[in-house]
């Protein structure tokens with residue numbers, strides 16, 4: 001069938017539906033519906049069999065509704081209506097929630113119901129965006145497939161089956177019309193709210209719009225990335241400690257970590273690159289945290305209490321597990337450096353296999369565009385960040401003492417997707433979406449040794465297609481083309497359980513030493529054909545032009561991405577090519593730093 005997506009953003013849910021429906025042979029067209037006219041034009045142009053709105057924030061014009069079947073993906077249970085469904089579900093501590101596929105009608109979310117699927121909400125408050133990317137996406141897919149089956153079978157057209165009218169469903173349904181959730185509904189009362197309530201409020205607003213609060217330091221910010229802390233204690237509202245860019249704030253019954261802040265506009269309107277950008281809390285508060293103690297925690301500290309930890313290392317049998325749960329999968333220079341150190345620690349252990357687990361929501365999305373945007377010199381920070389990323393990946397590629405598995409629990413994009421290919425085995429949860437390309441970020445060339453690792457897996461031709469077409473791919477296709485070795489697990493829990501089994505089997509395989517030897521020989525062969533340092537230098541030469549060259553496309557695209565299409569002026573600063581020549585990050589020197597070293601096998 002020819003299906004037109006009308007969507008405010010071709011986001012993870014929309015991409016997942018696109019992948020699944022294309023794989024089933026449907027012809028999908030996507031219209032980013034910014035205005036009614038764009039929708040009317042797209043419908044006239046594409047002449048779809050029906051229209052699907054995976055995530056639409058504006059109404060579909062009557063002129064379309066009267067002529068076409070339009071189905072809406074609504075992230076709520078039967079009977080639920082309003083734009084803050086997930087916010088209310090989390091804030092109210094619902095045990096079950098769901099997704100309903102509705103026929104679009106003049107009144108928002110009040111059309112007939114085509115399908116509805118429920119799921120259990122995790123016991124601990126989950127973030128809204130995490131829920132959206134995982135349970136909501138899976139339920140939406142089931143509902144959309146069910147609706148399409150009804151359309152294809154002709155039963156809806158013939159009248160053999162009728163969608164349920166809201167008025168008929170409402171008396172039996174738990175859902176109801178709820179107002180938009182406002183900041184007044186989200187306000188934290190530090191003198192009354194317990195830690196769990198604060199975490200719940202912030203997670204119901206994460207990743208957008210965040211909870212507006214005035215910190216005791218006087219700064220008014222939106223709060224994101226909340227984690228309970230059950231050891232540190234202090235006055236409610238007071239900043240007690242900092243760790244890896246996050247701040248710990250006292251509550252009436254303990255404390256809460258806040259990993260990210262977005263500063264509100266300053267009254268004097270003076271340019272401050274951190275205002276309006278969601279950033280690690282320490283980058284927003286800067287010198288205000290000078291006297292706040294650092295509460296560092298080793299990566300292998302026992303998981304015996306609730307706290308905030310980005311990088312965690314554990315061991316089971318002969319396997320080391322390294323998870324790196326970076327907010328939004330974005331990896332800043334310091335996060336890459338810490339992860340590289342953690343990886344070196346894992347490699348120094350007497351285990352046989354290292355499993356890189358990424359984060360629960362995202363495996364990785366590459367360099368940290370927000371941190372770069374807010375830095376005093378975005379071009380130089382981009383340069384530092386890509387080097388730190390490459391330094392990490394270089395170590396993974398050059399690991400001869402262990403077999404390395406990448407276990408993708410969540411989606412991966414750009415350099416983050418390429419990073420997975422440095423491992424010896426690449427496994428993913430069945431439902432993930434991969435975006436292994438850079439071009440849409442202002443024609444960014446990309447590094448992360450992708451010119452070595454991607455063709456090695458999928459061949460030159462396919463590598464070109466993937467990086468030039470800029471299309472998302474699903475786990476099934478990724479397995480078929482060799483990007484992934486396998487995909488399994490209906491959800492993250494099932495995926496990790498199976499992953500651990502496979503890692504254990506690999507570590508115990510009688511062929512383990514032979515596998516290690518073959519890996520070493522292959523690396524030496526590859527190195528003799530073309531050293532890793534040359535791949536890196538060639539990639540970075542292209543990146544240098546992206547960052548410091550006369551064409552500002554990357555800087556403009558990054559700004560649009562960070563400010564969601566409404567870029568703020570940066571005082572007219574234009575990075576120039578010459579700026580890089582004098583720095584210690586000049587690629588020729590970078591290549592020398594990376595070296596052509598291949599450690600020997602055990």
Ligand code: COA
Nearest residue numbers: 011012207328330365366367368369370413414415435441
């Ligand atoms: N740096 C900073 N933030 C990033 C990021 C990055 N590299 N990649 C994603 N994010 C953030 C988004 O801004 C968004 O933030 P918010 O929800 O807090 O506002 C969140 O992660 C989710 O991203 P979103 O784009 O909504 O998710 P998606 O599933 O629709 O799309 C990607 C996924 C990977 C296609 C898209 O996020 C993307 O293009 N990211 C940039 C990748 C990139 O170019 N990296 C640099 C080169 S290595």
